[in-house]
Amino acid sequence: MPEPLRIANASGYWGDDLSALKRQIDGGPVDVVTMDFLAEITMSILQKQVQRNPDTGYAVDFVDQLDEVLDRVVDRDITIISNAGGVRPLACGEAIAARARARGLDPRIGVVAGDDLMDRIGRWHDDGVDMSNMDDGRRFGEIIERVSSANAYFGAAPVVRALQEGAKLIVTGRVTDTGITLAPMIHHFGWATDDWDRLAAGIIAGHILECGAQSTGGNFTDWRDVPSFHDVGYPIVEMSDDGSFVVTKHPGTGGLVNAATVKEQLVYEMGDPSAYLTPDVVVDFGSIELEDAGPDRVAVSGIRGAAPTELLKVSMSYSDGYKASGGVIVSGPDARAKAETFGDILWSRLPEYEDRLVEYVGADATWGPLSPSRESTEVMARFGVRDHDRDKVREFSKMVPAMVLSGPPGVGVIGGRPPVQDVVAYWPCLIPRERCQGEVIVFGGGDRVEVTVPFDGPTGEGRVTPNGSAAIDDGVEPPALSGETVTVKLSSLAHGRSGDKGDTCNIGIIARHPALYRWMVDTITAERVERAFEGIAFGDVERFEVANIGALNFLLHQCLGGGGTLSLHIDAQGKTYSHALLNIDVEIDRALAALVGAA
16 A cells, blocks of 8 residues: 655745745655645736746746755655646746756656637637636626636646656646645555545645645634744645545644644635535535544545536636725724715715725724724725726826825825726636646656646536535534523634635634534524625625534625725735624523533
8 A cells, every 4th residue: 555645735825935835845754745826816917927028927936935945855856736837837847947957956847738728718709619707697708808818727637647757846837726736646546537535535635735824723713722823834734545634734833733723724715515616526525524633633534526527617817997996094083984084075076986995994994894883093094996997097096195185184195196907807617628638748857748638537417426424413412501592702602714716705614512513503594694794795695504514604795896806895805704704793592602611
């Protein structure tokens, strides 16, 4: 039986801790390190870089980080896999090769390309391929002339092929965050491409790893329980051949790994837990079993999967007008009232816009109507506008600093005129997977190989057959109810996390005790969450039960001002929304509250 595989993560996004790779390499034994750099809009940003400078288009930071540890990586035969290649993965691979040659090294470098569809989407549209927006149903013809990037989400298959060709340093374009983690498992253990349960386990491992320190204490609700945020250890998965694995971190590092930190990462951007769709496999999050297995160790098992659908997701970006945001600091007394007056003054001097927003940072900018009532001594009045007329947006930009002497007193200027920015909107769609194939180039060590990898494996209906997975409260005897209710904050009974996918925010909340889960199901309904976020969420609110980890997952649609760079919100990713929900008051029987010391 093959030895367990130790896969570490050293980046959750482009801009993450630049020292993380070095710490993962030097902190203890690892076999593979994965690094995620790409978000939905990143490809468009990289395309713009290339237009200004043809030598860019990939995450240069990745090459610099790798250069710091290249000798040790080669000497210890560590595999590095990253989607840092962006829109020019071959250029990224060649940059790595140049750094290696400067050190007298000749490692085997793999490049995965083929995800860039810009030269094909026009022809496909003419051929009648349906590329409607999968979120709102709009027809692709509305934006075809304004598309700036179009990339298919590849899975593990082309990365596996690069590994089979001997590549040790692999850079890709738009390969999924989970795919770059699953690939070395398939290669190391020899998993079959239709061994759905093992593949699903690899996807869950990748989901836990993909956001870096978010599974090792970062962004943790109970942040005061984290021993130290200094030198936070990034996550490591110890994967076994049967698909069970342990989540951990290097000993002696900061952060925290326990069942709660891992559960919070599991609910992050989960969507429908019974049908988590990837190019490799459909995963049932409701099958996951996990338990603490010692200090900073969590064991995960029981994961089930099914064949993926016949479609691949495509992420496109397109130009959609202009926006600008800026503001002023207003001091007390009556800071909020003064800030609101400044808003009235500003809008009275300007034309109507397609979208405009004012937020009172320091009062209720992120939580809106869920904020507790209080008087701030200072408030930043933050204004934003969006419109397809650039001149109108420039007029706003000039007006914000022009009004500071003609309103209430106690005002501080922030940064002068707000810059006018191009708006790049996000367009997700689905295409038949047979229209795409990965392009794999492997070079170094004396030869060069170029192959294509079709996506022609078995497909299914996109859902795992239920098998009656055990709920978290099975076998847990609830206490006798006292008949007396107490009012507490939901945060004393649950913890959680939130994040975005376009204009939809995912909020996952997790019961702090198994016996609280059924109460949470009965009490924290979709209707209640919709009422709580009235004025923030303008679409439907969906709720999914994830009984095996004692969680509820909510999808709040149309709540982020369009999402991504389209949004004018200061929290355009909904990162603060889970804590807004956890701050609501709830009534619960005293005996239940006492289970977690809340009564």
